[in-house]
Amino acid sequence: MQVSLLTGRTIDQGRGKEYGKLSKEYADNVAVCEMNPKDMEQLKVRDGGKVKVTTKSGSVVVTARKSRRIRSLGIVFIPYGPWANLILASDTHGTGMPLLKGVHAEVKLTEDNVLSLEELLTQWYGEEKSH
């Protein structure tokens, strides 16, 4: 399914951050993708199921969450954090600011698991530090 990806702050992400970046609260509230219930029906994903979100920069597996705050179809929301940033591009078009909201993305149902923060760091950046 083709969607527009928004990222942003949520109060639970903010609280999770203060519990600690390695805490369960943080991962549970940040490695999620909030979606319109109708979009979820169409994707055949249940609340708490796993989805793979892909952009031209890469893909990441997160937990799908039903949201009544996303009224329009074709819009998904992932809170700020390392999971969202895996699929965002670094290019700033000469402004210093990468595009972090309104990014074109594709969402698919998946069987894969959500990586923990440590697994994510090892998988993507581990090589850089193994020397």
Add this chain to the structure above:
Amino acid sequence: MRRPGIPVIPNVVCPLCGCCCDDLEVTVRDDRIVAVKRACALSAAKFENYSNHRNTRPLVRKNGKLVKTSLQEAIERSAKILANSSYPVLYGWSSTSCEATKVGLELAEEIGGVIDNTSTICHGPSILAVQDVGLPGSTLGQIRHRADLVIYWASNPWSAHPRHMERYTALSEGRFQRSVWRRLLLAFHAESIRKRILRAASVAFKRRAPTSPPKETGAKRGTLAVEERKTIVVDVRRTRTADVADYFLQVEPGKDYEVLQALRALIRDGELDIGEVGGVPVETLEEIADTMVDCKFGVLFFGVGLTMSRGKLRNIDAAIRLVRDLNMRTKFVIMPMRGHFNVTGADTVFTWQTGYPYAVDFSQGYPRYNPGETSVVDILQRGDSDSALVVASDPVSNFPREATRNLVKNPLIVIDPHLSATALMADVVIPSAFVGIEAEGTTYRMDHVPLPLKKIVEPPEGYLPDEEILRRMLQEVRNLKRPIAS
């Protein structure tokens, strides 16, 4: 109730978001924080959990693993890395004191590096727009007492600045403006009664109540014709802030610029020959424009929803110009909703020390500023830097992947109380005291009012404030670059 013998520290300034609420009451027992009064959910989470998940010892990376070391060795190793780099990046600064930032700037100049703060991926575009077109502003106190129209555009204070509405806008009791709490409670009450009647009706007639609400096109909620302070929320999602607003305007993602410019046209009595702009019917925009012109003192708070989406600085440019146009007809101010508690201070200290608010490059020996080139994400994306010092920030969590890869590829030094993703990937980790809890300092509220952060409890033994660690690091760098013998 206050019990004798247990110290309660009044008027504590909160070290969390740009609101810098200065009315917290912290109860301390045996040098531990046991209770915090008036804190929001975010602030309470910080005061209650700050001592968990923190960096406990200075660490250095040896054979790919982080191992314990002494503070002196960690500082010496960091100084060596920085002194031997040709283009180091110094990043963070928004969650520490102005005093620490000042030392950081001195260090950046000494090593000829680039120093950038978190504005760069937050309100950086706002700063660029402000430099182009100015910023009609005021303090939050003026807004609390006088503003009769409050607009939150692409900003969600309910989640990011939980006490902003209570302390400074709609839900605060100002000298000339009443709080809208009562109205809000009545509205919630009426809504719950309506739902109860619907449920009763569905049971009585043995059929399903109409479950889907009437289709909302662009906006519709409440009325703007009330002789009280009003709140309008403009956003791409129906946020929790939108639930407490008098009016919610839903804009299609990436269409804020069009909507802002349409409002500018309407305020200048122009006519639009189309049905809708950015998903909002023109009649709705006309109503909003009238409300703006008719208010006595309006304020537009804007969030990173404008700076991080398509258009970036141009969106802010349009918002400021809208406010400038409105000032021809009434009194209107505009303010960015700054995130970290001292990001405004970081910009301010950068500016008074170097002339520029962020993305300052000392590699030529004098400060140079060119966001897009000297900003940290661009430097990392190009792979230009050869080391980094991160102070009180977590770029590994918050930068896009390519930038992060180049950040962790090179030697990385972290000074931070938090055990963060960046600390896990660092080569040197120096734990510091939490400023505002374990160390004093100065912070700037989002309206540029400086406030003193308090030291409430002692830090664990051996933990120094960021400022002191940076001072020692600067001294080490100077010793390396200019040997004492000469």
